[in-house]
Amino acid sequence: MNDLQVIQADITKLKVDAIVNAANRTLLGGGGVDGAIHRAAGPELLAECRTLHGCETGEAKSTKGYNLPAKYVIHTVGPVYNPNFAQQDAELLAACYRNSLNLAKQYNLHSIAFSCISTGVYGYPKIDAAKIAVETTRNWLKQQNFNIKVYFCVFDSENKAIYNKLTS
Ligand code: AR6
Numbered sequence: 001m002n003d004l005q006v007i008q009a010d011i012t013k014l015k016v017d018a019i020v021n022a023a024n025r026t027l028l029g030g031g032g033v034d035g036a037i038h039r040a041a042g043p044e045l046l047a048e049c050r051t052l053h054g055c056e057t058g059e060a061k062s063t064k065g066y067n068l069p070a071k072y073v074i075h076t077v078g079p080v081y082n083p084n085f086a087q088q089d090a091e092l093l094a095a096c097y098r099n100s101l102n103l104a105k106q107y108n109l110h111s112i113a114f115s116c117i118s119t120g121v122y123g124y125p126k127i128d129a130a131k132i133a134v135e136t137t138r139n140w141l142k143q144q145n146f147n148i149k150v151y152f153c154v155f156d157s158e159n160k161a162i163y164n165k166l167t168s
Pocket residue numbers: 009010011012022023024029030031032033034035036078115116117118119120121122123124153154155156159
């Protein structure tokens with residue numbers, strides 16, 4: 001049975017098959033959750049990321065988890081929110097979730113934890129981003145003949161309340 005669950009945690013502490021990093025197009029690290037993941041995984045993560053030659057917005061690429069409890073890190077690049085391109089940004093954000101889930105299926109993973117992609121430095125409105133995350137994931141799970149436990153890993157209480165409402 002497929003399952004969605006909201007968890008308030010530091011994503012670097014989660015023992016799941018894959019955690020999803022809110023990266024940038026260089027894949028060479030940054031602040032926010034990206035910085036936390038690189039710090040916790042150790043320098044080997046950056047070394048593997050260098051071999052990937054970046055990632056387009058909406059796409060996803062995977063690496064090993066190194067010193068993290070998670071086996072893999074799926075790096076996806078969310079859109080930098082621009083209200084003048086709201087529809088395009090919504091499609092790119094949905095693509096982040098779909099492409100990350102597609103990779104998880106390709107690797108036959110049984111659990112995945114998403115960070116709240118684009119909702120920090122990239123400025124995506126939290127409620128809109130959460131609706132896209134939940135709806136895209138639900139649709140994907142319905143369409144795929146694949147069982148995976150999906151966690152939405154929220155960091156702040158605002159996102160916690162938003163996600164709890166959307167998934168209850
Ligand atoms: N565990 C879980 N969630 C976290 C953690 C953590 N340890 N730390 C922060 N968050 P952001 P973006 C939440 O800014 O908006 C980086 O510099 C945070 O509260 O990390 O996609 C990249 O390199 C927020 O809800 O990612 C890019 O340049 C969410 O993670 C840029 O930021 C995403 O916030 C990407 O910006």
